Amino acid sequence: MTFDELIAFCDPISVQGNEPEKMGKLCLDSRKVNTGDIFIAIDGSQADGHSFVPQAVESGASVVIVEQEMSPAGSEAVLLVKNTRELLSPLAQRLAGNPAEKLTIIAITGTNGKTTVATLVWQMLRELEQDVALLGTISKRINDTTFESKLTTSDPVELASDMKRCLESGCKYLVMEVSSHALDQKRVDGIPFEVAAYTNLSLDHLDYHSTMEEYADAKKILFDGLSSGSWAVINADDKYARHMVKNTSAKVIDFSFKENGTVNAEILKTTPEQTLLDVEGIKFFTPLVGKFNAYNVVEALLIGTALGYDGKLLADVLPACRGAEGRLEKVTTKNSTQSLPMVFVDYAHTPDALENVASTLSELKKENQKLLILFGCGGDRDRSKRPEMAKISEKYGDRVIVTSDNPRSEDPQKIIQDIETGFSSTFSYRSIVSRKEAIHTAITESSSNTIVLIAGKGHETYQEINGIRNHFDDREEAREALNKLMRKLNSRGVN
Known part of the structure; x- marks a missing residue:
């Protein structure tokens, strides 16, 4: 892109300074600017990029794009535009060669x-021998x-770079999770x-x-x-589903397990190992368990049909698709025996997610089994979730241990105290601040008739405390x- 093309694309209110001899990459972070790079200042929720223009110029930025009036401090060109945030995603795509236009996204x-559905779609397309990428919470693939x-x-800059790499690797499809923050902050604006x-x-953020x-x-x-x-594929059983597609121009596929949709599904049988589903006469097994996962699997199948694949073909490959790690993931040892408790790790960190996994395990437990729920709540996040998660753990758990999650800048003990306000006065629970100690206590004090649910962190391999991510899995x-x-148990002669 030439400087004249940049000006034409940005449609600035004004242009000051000198035409650059060269233009490098687009940067949001002034610390990543090298000689010749373009720096775009974004007024963010935690910091205003305009405050870092001097650092960007000092590092050699040849062009600075701003939405606040300022004069060149040196030899750089300054483009004043109406809204840098609205410009960012389209500009990042343009500078990367418009990779989004060449992918089926x-x-x-x-x-x-989100993570489970996205992972299932990625796995499904890989089973069909397609070249496909996945961008999401757990990893990029x-x-x-x-x-x-x-x-x-x-x-948007990293996203455009990732999409370019997908194309260079021969990918036809890209499956991506899109957060509410990203939508509000226009990170995916202009992507087709x-x-x-x-x-x-449900309650979060x-x-x-x-x-x-x-x-x-x-x-x-x-x-x-x-x-x-x-195409828009929606879960018609959710109360916000119709609101989502009220003004869409897309073709809509709505599905339901309550006969609310144009596509109706049914759980025919479920065990701790698998679920048998019926989607409009197409019957198939999935290794994922729980009603919430049934929704995820059916949504993945319907996304596949929206892409043009036959439903029966998709049903044939879905039994091989195991979903995302850290989502109701069973933890075993190399030489596990029947004398040990059954342990599951799940990412559930919202009231709705915790209820989904806790109710599923509660339904699957045998007559003599007990459910122990271990959970915490993240710091610097929505505090209203904390007592709600206590109520849910009390509802489904025979035993409950409250512990730390990612306390971030908050005092973990105070987070626990917020959680505790949700328990009834007669309910007995334990609080152990150290997550490591809590996990070891929950498991070593449990017998083979106990199901242990460790909720909140799932796939994460760190615990964030005061801005530092310490290894923790x-x-x-x-x-x-x-x-x-x-x-x-072995020392006692128990097998």
Whole structure:
């Protein structure tokens, strides 16, 4: 892109300074600017990029794009535009060669289930021998190569770079999770989605959106932007589903387990190992269990049909698709025995997600089994969730341990105290601040007739405390505790 082309694309209010000899990459972070780069200043929720223009110029920025009037400090060109945030995503795509236009992109949004649905679609397409990428919460995957992911939906510059890499790797499809924050902050503006899917909406992120109505409207942005050639796949059993597609131009596929949709589904049988589903006469097994996962699996199948694949073909490959790690993931040891408790790790960190997994395990437990629920709540996040999650754990748990999650900048003990206000005065529970100690206590003090649910962190391999991410993996700790208990039982002659 030449400087004249940049000016034409940005349509600035004014242009000051010198025409650059060269233009490099587009940067949001002044610390990443090198000589010749373009720096765009975004007024964010935590910091205003305009405050970092001097650092960007000092690092060699040849062009600075701003929405606040300022004069050149040196040899750089300054483009004053109406709204840098609205410009960012389209500009990032243009500078990367418009990779989004050359991919078939599937977007998944909703409070819970995004990661599982996105992963199932990616696995389904891989089973069909398609070249496909996945961008989401757990990781980025280009075909079978995995990269680190730091956000559910990356910033527009990183997103454009990832899409370019997908194309260079030969991908036809891109499946991505799209968060409400990303939609509100216009991170995916201008991206042509072929299919957009909505899972559900429940209490979460009210520290950012303030109300459920604002939260819902942020999600709705995805469907408002779809073209008439696109598809919207929605969970008709969710009360916000109709709101999502009220103004969409896309063709709508709505599904239901309560006969509310044009596509109706039914759970025929469920066990701790698998679920048998019927979708309009197509019957198939999935290794995922629980009603909430049944919704996820059916949504993945219907996304596949929206892409043009036959439903029966998709049903044939779905039994091989195991979904996302850290989602109702069973933790076992190398030499597990029947004397050990059954342990599951799940990412459930919202009231709705915790109720989904807790109710599923409660329904699956045998007559003599007990359910122990271990959970905490994240710091610097929506505080209204805390007592609600206590109520849900009390409803389904025979035993409950409250512990730390990612306390971030908050005092973990105070987070626990917020949670405790949700328990009834007669309910007996334990609180253990150390998550490691809590996990080991939960498992080593349990018998073979106990199901242990460790909720909140799922796939995460860190615990964030005061801005530092320390290595911590619930699955590793659970496995260590199981091995410790097994050694203890073996020393007593118990197999």
